[in-house]
Amino acid sequence: xxxxxxxxxxxxxxxxxxxxxxxxxxxxxxxxxxxxxxxxxxxxxxxxxxxxxxxxxxxxxxxxxxxxxxxxx
Numbered sequence: 001x002x003x004x005x006x007x008x009x010x011x012x013x014x015x016x017x018x019x020x021x022x023x024x025x026x027x028x029x030x031x032x033x034x035x036x037x038x039x040x041x042x043x044x045x046x047x048x049x050x051x052x053x054x055x056x057x058x059x060x061x062x063x064x065x066x067x068x069x070x071x072x073x
Contacts, residue, residue, distance in 0.1 A: 002045035006055040008062050013066050020053045028059035 003025070006014050015022050025032035025041050038056070045054035057065055065071070 002049040002054050003042055003054045006057050013054055018053045022053045025056045
């Protein structure tokens with residue numbers, strides 16, 4: 001997959017230190033719209049990975065990110 005799963009431990013390396021612009025998807029396993037959108041995001045990642053780095057942050061695995069950047073539905 002061209003989408004990198006990001007959490008608290010690898011966020012700096014995978015997202016902030018990337019040489020490419022980063023597209024971030026924040027999702028949750030319990031979020032039905034997120035689950036519907038994830039395959040679309042993955043398809044775009046396959047087609048555009050030469051231009052952007054695509055990462056996915058699980059809402060429940062990295063709550064600090066969610067509060068730090070005021071992520072809301």
